[in-house]
Amino acid sequence: MAKRVRVVVVGAGFAGLWATRVLARGGALVTLVDRHPYSTFQPLLYQVATAGMGKADVSYPIRTFAARWPNVRARRAALSKVLPAEKRVEFEDGSGMDYDYLVISTGVATNWLGVEGSRANALPIYSLDDAAVLRRRLQHCLEDTAQGRRESTHVVVVGAGATGVETAGTLAELRRRTLPLTHPEIKPHQTSVTLVERFDYVLAPYKPRLRDQAAGALRKRGVRLRLGSTVKAVDEDAVVLEDGTRLPSDVTVWALGVTAPKQVSDWGLPQGKGGRITVTEALNVPGHPEVFVAGDLAGPPHPLPQLAQPAMQMGRHVGEQILAAARGRSPRPFSYRDPGIMATVGKAEAVLQLSNGLTMHGLPAWLVWIFVHVAYLLGGRNRISVLVNFFWRYLGPRRSATSVIQ
């Protein structure tokens, strides 16, 4: 490279890490910034929330990631301002950095959808802290129920996308297999897991056959499905549906969509649907070609699902375009190569749909699901540790008692 470009990558999710990796290998001087000292593997957050894994299993220190390349630095800071005219970013602590190219990959935030009481009474699973809070809340409710200080621990999961289905399925398995051993004081009628979805089916992006497969697997595990039901309000002790039904709820999990965080509007960049930053087909910002956006926050001409694959591919593309631009070439448009989608319902049960139309479910799909998730986990130690946890949770001796809400 003729000159060493300085790139600041803000946000160490899939998009930020993949962009950093490409830029690092291309010899750019990269600073990877995140508001946390770690990167979070979001697809497994539901495992943290349901006590199957620890925080350390699904997070990875950004400084350890950066240590792989001499030309990459990591830094803990929260973005407060983007000054594209000055090619500079500023952070909440008052410091700032100049850049030649900027990658914004900070992700999005929980979308409360304006539902009354949702922000006050429901718990999201978008960040590592969210997952830990939900886990503690479940633990406390169960302990209080066991000790007779609380009537029940009914859980209502709102939203039957992948996160909602995975959370509800895992909680239902815990309820059936683990609770009778760890909380023998609690009677079956004192707990329940309900999944509420406004569509008439779960897992909207999947083919009807797989949706039915997943719904059947959830029912088999004891999940109460409330399909075709829109949530009107979340109270402290209930989820209220549009038709007036009150579902008793001691723990309400908010597994609905996400939206751009409010502070994005302070950055002075064009915003489109859901507050996402408007980008060209090459994923940079109109008028500021040196500012790229990747991941959930990018609002490209053809919106993409908020999954790991699009984020990783956008990150890689953005990294490549910056390296090309630094060599004087103009950026190429991004195109998403869809490998397919998958979601797990519980032990030995998952659904998988390849982009070529092939589908799979049950044990084979579950094994593929595990393989893919573990393969993409960062860092060898995490990989091994997560595999151990997985197999222990599902295949180990005394399998029903070894994982518990703690």
Next chain:
Amino acid sequence: MAKRVRVVVVGAGFAGLWATRVLARGGALVTLVDRHPYSTFQPLLYQVATAGMGKADVSYPIRTFAARWPNVRARRAALSKVLPAEKRVEFEDGSGMDYDYLVISTGVATNWLGVEGSRANALPIYSLDDAAVLRRRLQHCLEDTAQGRRESTHVVVVGAGATGVETAGTLAELRRRTLPLTHPEIKPHQTSVTLVERFDYVLAPYKPRLRDQAAGALRKRGVRLRLGSTVKAVDEDAVVLEDGTRLPSDVTVWALGVTAPKQVSDWGLPQGKGGRITVTEALNVPGHPEVFVAGDLAGPPHPLPQLAQPAMQMGRHVGEQILAAARGRSPRPFSYRDPGIMATVGKAEAVLQLSNGLTMHGLPAWLVWIFVHVAYLLGGRNRISVLVNFFWRYLGPRRSATSVIQ
């Protein structure tokens, strides 16, 4: 057993778990109570503090432990009152339990020794929360130092017992091997690890040859030893010695002795040295033979070191005596079978001293140390996970960068 005795075990450390195990196998109706929902494996807390392991690696849910036996229940509660005359305990939440026999194994608390500023400015490593707080404090200091918001991250460890030596040794290794990769912005003179000890040697309970071996291993790793130095005060930014020396300290670790927590005096039981509960040779309380004390809080006629082995043996003894008493036999005196002591300094370095006088150091001692610690960890999953972490930390590829203060 003629009748099923009701035993309440308060405190799920080594003593409480071992007592519970014996009582459970003997058919007693046991309730295991702890203020946390988990039991903590204290000997590895320094690994949590130095980011080698996650909280989940060194803790185990008490409800999962109790689930092993149908006659054992677990309960999260903090002891507030012992009413020996009524054979009843009461908890901070206002609830209570009647017992036939009571085991008090709640452990002890940090001993600030009346040193000025110690409680306000030093961090202990006695509980899991302590370890997590220390880890976060280190992470923040290092990040701030890397970003130029703070001059330095000097660590002073007070007390060269096993915990102090293990913490100082591990931090020194992190400083030398990991920091240059993860925090390349920090210059060597901006960090240091100092170990302060009032005796003229480290590891007082060991033979002089092993003390020297450990001291040499610490020095080799770059630990600054201040032996024969008594701490007079702990300031926000320094540790002040009796001779007036101010050791700059950004993070002060309090690895000194422990003492009975204040609330013990509310329990109406006889207390001896250090506030420990006075017990007979059989480990029960004079005048209240159905109340047993095991672990660090027990003040038996011949005081024992505050280690896992004495706690486990006391727990086992207390469990056996209760089973015997329930059958009408009188309790036998406790005698400690000392297997020896060991401490690790860092990678491939430990000291070991058997009670028969045999000593060992270096790699062989380190391997024994790992084996013993992992063998005693509760729960298969933890065992495997901890082994993976250990070998990854010390033997894995890119070994110097895979563990980091996060």
